[in-house]
Amino acid sequence: MIELVGGALRALVSETGAELCALDGADGTEYLWRGDPALWARHAPVLFPHVGRLPGGRYTWRGETYSLPLHGFAGERVFAVEARTPASVALTLRDDAATRAQYPFAFLLRVEYALAGDMLRACFTVENQGDGPMPFGLGAHPGFRVPLREGLALDDYALRFGAPCRPLQHLLGDDCLMSGETAPFSLREGVTLRLSSDLFDRDALVLSEMARSVTLFTAYDWRTVEVTFPDAPYLALWQAPHAGAPFLCIEPWLSLPAPGGAEAEWSALPTLVQLSPGERRRFRWSVAVGRRARRRCGGIDGAGMP
Numbered sequence: 466m467i468e469l470v471g472g473a474l475r476a477l478v479s480e481t482g483a484e485l486c487a488l489d490g491a492d493g494t495e496y497l498w499r500g501d502p503a504l505w506a507r508h509a510p511v512l513f514p515h516v517g518r519l520p521g522g523r524y525t526w527r528g529e530t531y532s533l534p535l536h537g538f539a540g541e542r543v544f545a546v547e548a549r550t551p552a553s554v555a556l557t558l559r560d561d562a563a564t565r566a567q568y569p570f571a572f573l574l575r576v577e578y579a580l581a582g583d584m585l586r587a588c589f590t591v592e593n594q595g596d597g598p599m600p601f602g603l604g605a606h607p608g609f610r611v612p613l614r615e616g617l618a619l620d621d622y623a624l625r626f627g628a629p630c631r632p633l634q635h636l637l638g639d640d641c642l643m644s645g646e647t648a649p650f651s652l653r654e655g656v657t658l659r660l661s662s663d664l665f666d667r668d669a670l671v672l673s674e675m676a677r678s679v680t681l682f683t684a685y686d687w688r689t690v691e692v693t694f695p696d697a698p699y700l701a702l703w704q705a706p707h708a709g710a711p712f713l714c715i716e717p718w719l720s721l722p723a724p725g726g727a728e729a730e731w732s733a734l735p736t737l738v739q740l741s742p743g744e745r746r747r748f749r750w751s752v753a754v755g756r757r758a759r760r761r762c763g764g765i766d767g768a769g770m771p
Contacts, residue, residue, distance in 0.1 A: 471552025471580030473755065482540040483556040483576035485509040485607065488585060488752065496690055496754045498608035498712040504705045505712065509607035511576055511589065513539040514568050516604040517722025518641055524729040526569060531731075533567055536606065539574060553579035560594075571595035583755045589748040593740035600737040602720035604697075605750050608712045609681060611660070613688040619713070621685055622660045624702070627678035627693075629655030635671040635699070635721060642725035643671075662709055669703040669714075671721065679715060687756055692717070694750040699736075717750045 466486065469476040477487035486508045488497040500506045515537045523532050534541075542564070544556035558574040565571075573592040578585060593599040611619050634650040635643060650672055652658055664670060678693040679700070694700065694717030701716040720736040723729045731737070738746055 467546070467549065467554050469552055469554060469578065469580050472582040472584070474580045474583065474585060476578065476580060476585060478554055478556070478578055480544050480546065480556065482542065483511055483544040483558070484540065485578060485585075485587070488754070490583075490688075490754055494613060494688060494754075496609055496613070496688075496752075498610055498714075504708055504710045505608065507540070507606070507608070509605065510536060510540040511574075512536040512604035512606055512718070513574055513589075513591070513601065514570075514572070515602040515723075516718050516720050517602075517643075519723045519729050520640075520642060520726060521728060524723070524731045524734075526731040529569070530728070531567055531569065536604075537602070538564060538567055544576065547575070552581065553577070570599045570601075572599065572601070584751055584753040586751045587749065590745055591738075591740065591748075592745045593742055596742050598742075599740045600731055600734070601740065602734075602737050603746075603748055604699075604701075604716060604718035604720065605694075605748075606714055606716045607692070607752065608714040609690050611681065611711060611713045612683070612686075613690075614683075614686040617683060617685055619660050619662055619704075619709075619711070622681060622683045622713075624658045624660065624715075625680045625682060626652065626656045626658075626676040627680070628676040630674065630676045631655065632672040632675040635673065637668055637671065637722075638725045640725055641668050641722070643722050645724055660713070662704070662707075664702070665704050665706050668706055669701045669716075671718075672700045672702075673698055675700055681713065681715065689755065690715075691753040692750065693753070696748045697750065717748075719746075719748050 473491040548555040571594040575590040577588045632650040636646040638644040681690040697717035699718040703714040
């Protein structure tokens with residue numbers, strides 16, 4: 466486990482999956498979900514080379530059939546440490562025989578984390594190192610502790626987007642694949658979503674056309690979590706359904722899960738990113754914690770809560 470210390474934060478990063486495993490404030494507040502196998506054992510997995518599920522866990526590429534697990538294989542692979550300072554780390558994953566058996570492309574995936582002040586910055590970079598086109602999916606899956614103070618519950622919290630917006634919800638089918646249907650997603654005054662466990666009875670909420678930052682807050686505590694995702698066209702919100710789980714995942718995605726139906730043809734999946742030989746794609750997101758967004762979300766007197 467790699468420890469990072471910088472500004473007001475401490476983080477732990479695992480070389481397995483290049484996964485962020487802890488994010489703690491100077492006062493000892495644990496902001497990141499520490500994992501529980503009974504609910505969700507992960508913390509903040511890197512989703513690559515696909516986000517979500519595939520029909521039957523399989524896809525075809527140029528006449529061959531391949532299998533990929535939920536959210537791809539990056540989360541189970543050991544990354545190499547490329548560079549490290551007390552407050553930052555860069556880790557890399559390259560293709561090998563095992564990855565090419567699941568994903569027949571030559572790639573480099575670089576995952577970087579850096580701490581400064583009250584913020585953790587993350588940058589994922591994907592490079593096509595082959596001689597042909599390379600479609601891929603990519604996303605982040607950080608889970609945050611909710612509540613952040615003893616005596617509160619999820620229902621005491623809300624999410625506030627960084628600007629008024631009219632999100633579009635991409636509806637999931639019963640198989641957790643994309644149904645192909647969309648619907649307007651209502652926010653109070655165009656910015657605020659009051660949280661409750663029943664929001665996730667049908668698994669994740671998947672949004673597009675939203676502002677590119679969102680803050681988790683409550684009127685009853687000063688701690689906030691602000692997630693910013695300038696490069697992500699999609700945002701998923703998830704907690705374990707019907708479990709009353711004390712966490713919320715705020716997930717910036719570059720691509721969507723596959724549509725339901727027949728076995729997926731990789732080149733036809735509509736939201737995969739296409740890289741030409743030698744081309745790179747960068748995917749940035751960040752987390753700021755503490756009091757940073759308090760004024761935008763209302764004070765501890767309850768102002769700003771829906």
